[in-house]
Amino acid sequence: AQTVTQSQPEMSVQEAETVTLSCTYDTSESNYYLFWYKQPPSRQMILVIRQEAYKQQNATENRFSVNFQKAAKSFSLKISDSQLGDTAMYFCAFMKQSRGPSNNLFFGTGTRLTVIP
């Protein structure tokens, strides 16, 4: 079974500063994907960034980057130059890749991020 753990229920950051959200996971799978999703008050889940487990290079999307440590099963999200629009719940998610594709995501419990003006 797969488990995803987010140990920070809430975090806050000053506007324009940098914040890092933590995520660890447990799996016996060797091929998988990791994601960070954002859920603003509108409830719409929005993909922030994706990492393929077989890639050693950390994924980057504009102000968002990850620190993927496969051996430690750690997948943290760094948000640089935080903006008020970044205020949301952030979910770390895991998807295994075995015997073909699947759209079955295992989510962590989320971190509520507040960006302070």
Place this chain on the structure above:
Amino acid sequence: KAGVTQTPRYLIKTRGQQVTLSCSPISGHRSVSWYQQTPGQGLQFLFEYFSETQRNKGNFPGRFSGRQFSNSRSEMNVSTLELGDSALYLCASSLGTAENTEAFFGQGTRLTVV
């Protein structure tokens, strides 16, 4: 390009009733997954449909069922509603291929059971 559309957005039902939720995926997407989101249990996978076939199923009782039509639209049904079924139900669609794993979510249906 239209996003994932879920209807209705809000629903209030009485214990014991049944409910049907609908999800229209992004055009061209063949995979539709359903998730339940509650404050206590977080986000939990219900099931996934691909080309009208259930491809994966989460750990939910048989009261929760779903189906997918030939146009990829999906419905989920919950029978004999319980108070604990109150939740936000999210639908996600994707191309469903190994090369493209990005899931796009709808805004959800907020179900309240009273």
